[in-house]
Amino acid sequence: xxxxxxxxxxxxxxxxxxxLSCAGNRNTRRSWRLGWFRQAPGKEREFVASILWTVDSIxxxxxxxGRFTISRENDRNTVSLRMxxxxxxxxxxxxxxxxxDCSGRGCLxxxxxxxxxxxxxxTVSS
Numbered sequence: 037x038x039x040x041x042x043x044x045x046x047x048x049x050x051x052x053x054x055x056l057s058c059a060g061n062r063n064t065r066r067s068w069r070l071g072w073f074r075q076a077p078g079k080e081r082e083f084v085a086s087i088l089w090t091v092d093s094i095x096x097x098x099x100x101x102g103r104f105t106i107s108r109e110n111d112r113n114t115v116s117l118r119m120x121x122x123x124x125x126x127x128x129x130x131x132x133x134x135x136x137d138c139s140g141r142g143c144l145x146x147x148x149x150x151x152x153x154x155x156x157x158x159t160v161s162s
Contacts, residue, residue: 058114059114070088072115072135083146084130
């Protein structure tokens with residue numbers, strides 16, 4: 037069974053930074069793409085960023101490009117999301133995700149990810 041456990045959420049002020057981390061258990065393969073989605077109240081889940089280290093492939097949503105940075109530590113099977121210049125519209129539950137084999141635009145869709153963490157709340161106050 038694959039388990040993804042997020043940490044690092046919290047309440048922060050506009051313009052500040054926060055780092056989320058996700059640890060995958062030993063069943064999480066290094067060849068899988070790892071990433072983050074988020075869901076704000078009353079909205080659909082939204083792709084944030086993902087990384088596939090084997091081919092140095094990283095995707096970002098337009099809304100976070102230039103502010104968020106995704107990275108992966110393969111020896112610990114973890115993925116992190118450094119979020120800078122946070123805005124109130126970044127407020128959401130952030131989910132860590134893993135995909136065995138998504139490709140192209142399929143990696144921007146929730147359907148491309150078969151494994152999800154429980155989520156961690158990020159609240160950005162104005």
